[in-house]
Structures are given as structure tokens and as C-alpha cells.
Amino acid sequence: MKVEEDYLDRLKKHVHQDEVGIEMQEIESYISRKTAQSSRARNGKYAIALFALLLLGGGVFLMQLLNNPKTKHKPSTATTAFDQTQLKPSISQSSVAKSAMIKTNHEQPQSVVLKMDNALIKPATELMVDLADYNNIASPLIDIADYENITSH
Amino acid sequence: MEQNQDSVQKQHDFMVLYKPLHNRLCKFVHSMIWDKEDAKDIVNETALQAFERFDQIKDKEKFMSYVFSIAGNLAKRRYKLQKVKALFDWVKADNQEAWQHSEQTLTQSELRKALDQVPFKQRRALLLFEVFGFSYNEICTIENCSLSAVKTRIFQAKTKLRHYLANDEVPFGQLKSVIV
Structure with missing residues (x-):
């Protein structure tokens, strides 16, 4: 008999005699336990996914609500804000700017125009033009009521 | 409720097929890694993996090959881990010497020493054929390779x-006397 065959015979005998000691019940309970665990883990994952989905849905709904033109808050426009009886409708931003330039004798009236852009949203009586940067003006604020005086120059 | 009943039925069907293989599977795994605790882990894991994919097995006649295939792969992974672990496990090596005097341990360690010389794939095929009595075709299915590859490995x-x-430095004749 070859040496390796002899060895294999003894190995076979040893393996079949040796008891590993794993019971069938252990396997059954292990499978049951693990199946229950994975089921619980799966349910937990579903719950987390559902919660995340709800959060996302709520976020999207809020975004749509805020961007909806019907519900969106709009500042009043110039035509509604200006008191037409007090202001001449012919006064445009450019003419005001030109007037301011004449009044202040300054070469850069752009900032005045910008201020007017902001001022347009205010009611006519409160409309003030900030000209603090212009050195030639004694008072930093000009009441919009003086527009007529400015344009008359 | 229905899902629970399905799960119970699935487990019952699985156990009917698994039960006849259990002993052979335990011994197969143990003969590859020679550690009862590791063997226990692998058998548990094999049973669980086979159970989880039980629905996917269309041909139930191939269940045995499927289970042994899973066990073989898990055992290979554990064997590699054991080898790495053995490099750092000085304490265990010292302890081994202390209880190595018993006849059975000596037999096992000598048998293992010889079997450790064979690469894992070849060892798996050899054990399946020589020790557990699988046919060449069954080993082909378990190992997922050709008939000629199986024959070559053995x-x-x-x-x-x-x-x-x-x-071997210790002649096998002396080993034989210890084993007998």
C-alpha cells in the first residue's frame, strides 16, 4: 500500500470518529434568531427611509409654496407707491439724476439713480434721496417734495 | 401573518433537505480547518447563507453541492485568517505544547501537518473524494470546475x-504506531 493511501485511510478513520459536536437544534435556533434580526433590521431601514422621504417631500412642498407667484410676497411697485397728485408723472429716473447732477454740480450721478431705484418702492411722502457722499450738498437728505425745485434749475 | 407562515414553511423545507447533510458538513469543515469553534461558526454561517438563498435554488437536487460549496469557500477564508493569526499567536503555540501529549492530539496534529502541505483547493478536492466519498461529478459542481481539473487536483x-x-523527518511508520 502506498504511503499516502495509508495516510488517507487513517485520516478518514480519524475524521469519521471525531465528533464536532454541533447539534441540529443549534443550527435551527441560529437561523431563527438571525432571520428575526434581519427582519427587524429591514423594518428599521424601511422606517428610516420613509421618514427621510417624508422630510424630503415636506421640504419640496415648502419650497414650492415659497416660490409660488400667487402666494409669494411682492413689494408694491412704483406706480402704486407714488402719489400721482404730488409727483409729476413725467419725472423719470434719468431726469432726476440729471437734476441731481446739476444741483450738486457733480460728474457721477449713477449713485443717485441707484438710490432712486430703492426709493421707488417707498411712498412718495417718505421718499428721500441719500446724497451724503456728495460734498457740495449741505444737507445729506433731500426730500422728494423738493423734486420740483431741483428740476426747475 | 402570512409572511411569518411563509418563513416558517421555508425553514421547515430547508431543514428537511439540510438534516441529512449536517453531520457530513460538520466533519468536512472540521477536517479543513481543524478547529471546533471555527468549524461551528462556519457551519452556522453556511446554514444561514444557504437558507437565505434557498428560494433561489431552482434545482433542489443540487442543494447538497450548493451547501458544500458555501462551506468550502467559508472554510478557505477562515483558513487564511488562521494562518495570519498564527503568526501573532505566540501564547497559543506555547499552550499547544502543554497539551500535545495526549494521543488524540498528537494524531490530529500529525495528520494536520501532512495535510497542511497540500494547497487548499487540492486539499478540498482530496477530502471530498477520499474522505467523504463524493463522486468526481459532484466535486465538479461543488468546486465549480471541470472534471479534468478535479482529477488533476486530486x-x-x-x-x-x-x-x-x-x-518527512519523523517517518510515517513511527506516526502509524502512535495512531494505532
């Missing part, structure tokens, strides 16, 4: 064993 495993046993 032949090479035997050659390596013969070479080791013939050139």
Missing part, C-alpha cells in the same frame, strides 16, 4: 502528500 494532492510523507 492527483497533485496525493503526489504532494506522498512526497511529504516519504521525506
Whole structure:
């Protein structure tokens, strides 16, 4: 008999005699336990996914609500804000700017125009033009009521 | 409720097929890694993996091959881990010497020493064929390789064993006397 065959015979005998000691019940309970665990883990994952989905849905709904033109808050426009009886409708931003330039004798009236852009949203009586940067003006604020005086120059 | 009943039925069907294989599977795993605790882990894990994919097995006749295939792969992974672990496990090596005097431990360690000379794939094929009595075709399915590959693996495993046993420092005759 070859040496390796002899060895294999003894190995076979040893393996079949040796008891590993794993019971069938252990396997059954292990499978049951693990199946229950994975089921619980799966349910937990579903719950987390559902919660995340709800959060996302709520976020999207809020975004749509805020961007909806019907519900969106709009500042009043110039035509509604200006008191037409007090202001001449012919006064445009450019003419005001030109007037301011004449009044202040300054070469850069752009900032005045910008201020007017902001001022347009205010009611006519409160409309003030900030000209603090212009050195030639004694008072930093000009009441919009003086527009007529400015344009008359 | 229905889902629970399905799960119970599935487990019952699985156990009917698994039960006849259990002993052989335990011994197969143990003969590859030679550690009862590790063998227990692997058998548990094999059963669980087979159970989880039980629905996917269309041909239930191949269940045995499927289970042994899973066990073989898990055992290979554990064996590699054991080898790495053994490099750092000085304490265990010292302890082993202390209880190595018993006859059974000596038999097992000598048998294992010889089997460790054979690469894992060849060892697996050799054990399946020589020790557990699987046919070549069954081993083909378990190992997922061709018939010629299986034959080659078994032949090479035997050659390596013969070479080791013939050139071993402790002659196999002496080992035989210890085993008997």
C-alpha cells in the first residue's frame, strides 16, 4: 500500500470518529434568531427611509409654496407707491439724476439713480434721496417734495 | 401573518433537505480547518447563507453541492485568517505544547501537518473524494470546475502528500504506531 493511501485511510478513520459536536437544534435556533434580526433590521431601514422621504417631500412642498407667484410676497411697485397728485408723472429716473447732477454740480450721478431705484418702492411722502457722499450738498437728505425745485434749475 | 407562515414553511423545507447533510458538513469543515469553534461558526454561517438563498435554488437536487460549496469557500477564508493569526499567536503555540501529549492530539496534529502541505483547493478536492466519498461529478459542481481539473487536483494532492510523507523527518511508520 502506498504511503499516502495509508495516510488517507487513517485520516478518514480519524475524521469519521471525531465528533464536532454541533447539534441540529443549534443550527435551527441560529437561523431563527438571525432571520428575526434581519427582519427587524429591514423594518428599521424601511422606517428610516420613509421618514427621510417624508422630510424630503415636506421640504419640496415648502419650497414650492415659497416660490409660488400667487402666494409669494411682492413689494408694491412704483406706480402704486407714488402719489400721482404730488409727483409729476413725467419725472423719470434719468431726469432726476440729471437734476441731481446739476444741483450738486457733480460728474457721477449713477449713485443717485441707484438710490432712486430703492426709493421707488417707498411712498412718495417718505421718499428721500441719500446724497451724503456728495460734498457740495449741505444737507445729506433731500426730500422728494423738493423734486420740483431741483428740476426747475 | 402570512409572511411569518411563509418563513416558517421555508425553514421547515430547508431543514428537511439540510438534516441529512449536517453531520457530513460538520466533519468536512472540521477536517479543513481543524478547529471546533471555527468549524461551528462556519457551519452556522453556511446554514444561514444557504437558507437565505434557498428560494433561489431552482434545482433542489443540487442543494447538497450548493451547501458544500458555501462551506468550502467559508472554510478557505477562515483558513487564511488562521494562518495570519498564527503568526501573532505566540501564547497559543506555547499552550499547544502543554497539551500535545495526549494521543488524540498528537494524531490530529500529525495528520494536520501532512495535510497542511497540500494547497487548499487540492486539499478540498482530496477530502471530498477520499474522505467523504463524493463522486468526481459532484466535486465538479461543488468546486465549480471541470472534471479534468478535479482529477488533476486530486492527483497533485496525493503526489504532494506522498512526497511529504516519504521525506518527512519523523517517518510515517513511527506516526502509524502512535495512531494505532
